[in-house]
Amino acid sequence: MTHCIDVDIGSVLSPEARDPESDRARMIDDEVHARVEQERQMLANEVHDSVAQSITSVRMRMTMLRDAIARGDTSRAGALATDIDTAIAGVQSGLREIITHFRGAMAAPDLVSALEIAIDELRVVSEVEIDFTNLLGDAKLSAYEEHQMFYIAREAITNALKYAHANCVGVLLIEEQGHIELMVTDNGIGLEQANVRQQGHFGLRIMQERARRLGGTLAVEPCPCGGTRVRLVIPCCPPISGERQ
Structure with missing residues (x-):
């Protein structure tokens, strides 16, 4: 059998x-x-x-x-x-x-290229000077990290244009001292007045949740010379087998 x-x-x-x-x-x-x-x-x-x-x-x-x-x-x-x-x-x-x-997708496969495209589009629409500086060097980010950072950066820039009425915005990506930092600064009306204009603002909570999911921190604070600064800091993990997945 x-x-x-x-x-x-x-x-x-x-x-x-x-x-x-x-x-x-x-x-x-x-x-x-x-x-x-x-x-x-x-x-x-x-x-x-x-x-x-x-x-x-x-x-x-x-x-x-x-x-x-x-x-x-x-x-x-x-x-x-x-x-x-x-x-x-x-x-x-x-x-x-x-x-x-939750709808907008990156227009390029990597963070830097996607930010360059998004910033170019915002420059045309807003006619505001937006300066982008990339100092990431050889830092490696996973696709998930890049997507989350892109959404945070785009929201921070949009807030500067929509609520702070800035005419100059700076975007910085940098790796230093074991972490990766995204900073968006503006020369707008300042944090307190912007908060009054955006009461009930939902985007900030989503930005903070995205930062938490990345294991990082998100701070929204006044700039020393006026305006507002949004600062995202996430840990920079060492590559595994030569590459972060």
Whole structure:
């Protein structure tokens, strides 16, 4: 009598006998799926924590507005209508920022080239002087790190143009003392006034979350000579087998 035995050949082969390229492909595929899931979770959290809460607030105001109309309190109704209009405008602005963060793709396969393209486009649209200095040298970044840094840089530059009303923006990429740093500075109206203009700003929270996922820190601080500085610092890990994956 013949017995059919189902054996997973890969499970009995020694590590040396397995195809290293297949193992590497599986690892890359698993990493891609994990990163996509992280992005989805970040998007879900941001929608829940910002947009959903704002919509709940609008619904509460709508109930109050109906009550004011029923009582014939036109003054109260007018004030509530204005509040609702302002809140809805804030929700729209927040959604646009979230969509920008999660939709825009790098126009080049590497960080430096993608930033050069994005900065050139922003120069044309804004007619603002944007200076880009790349001092990364031989520093190696993974594709995931490059994508996250690109999104942070683009948001920081856009904020400088949109909220700070800057006419000069500087972007610096540099590796020093065991870390990689991205710095975006502007000569705009300054941090406090910009914060007033961007109340309810959702983009900053996403930038901070991206920095956290990179194992780094993000600081938004006033420049000594005026304006604002956004500074991202991430660890610069030594290459593994000659290359970071």
